[in-house]
Amino acid sequence: MSNIISISNIKGGVGKSTIAINLAGYLSRTGKIFLVDADPQGTICDWNSIRKKDNVVNNNLIITDEPYSDNDLKSSLKSEALNYDYVIIDCPPEDDLIMRTALAVSDFTILPVTPGPFDIRSAHKTVQTIKEGLQSKAIKIKPRILISKKIVGTVLGREAREALEIFKIPIFKIEICQRIAMSESGITGMTIFEYEPSSKSADEFNKLGKEFKKWQKHT
Ligand SMILES: Nc1ncnc2c1ncn2[C@@H]1O[C@H](COP(=O)(O)OP(=O)(O)OP(=O)(O)O)[C@@H](O)[C@H]1O
């Protein structure tokens, strides 16, 4: 099964790690997940240290102890993936060897974009890297944009979808909004399903997980 998903955007702070963690949380309810921190900043490893300290247990969610290098991704990830239902890679905010290798080993990439003129413009660079890789056949990835950290009720939020259509890449119907529960869950080392399962954010990640599975089924 095609099961490696990377979360990529060279723009920093768009919600990549948050989406990696919570999509992993969703998928771990029905399968075994390997969540790979491929960002030298180690955001997911740090989050995992809090989990371990606070004894948050989910036997279906296995997390890298140290950030993976491009060599780790290249040499072992494809074979490691055979032991899991899904692998999720959190990419760094750089168009570097790690990100390019992550794209090369992935079957799918989710590209989070926050609404805003600068954010949409800088997403262009990541889209370009993906399109060039597909053209040269260096990668065989299915990309999809995800509107992330949308501020409810803003004009920018409403207009983001139309603005993103210029990239000619499919866009998830579900949008992840900026909500306090999301930033709080990150600090506490929990997924949103562990922190506040009945929140609007948990509902958004339920919908994202379902939409992802539907996409996977039809590709
Ligand atoms: N939906 C959301 N609602 C509220 N806060 C959010 C949401 N998504 C992310 N954040 C917060 O925004 C900040 C950046 O998020 P995150 O670290 O996931 O982004 P990133 O793209 O991985 O950043 P980097 O490029 O530095 O790796 C964090 O403080 C996180 O808690």
Ligand SMILES: [Mg+2]
């Ligand atoms: Mg990150």
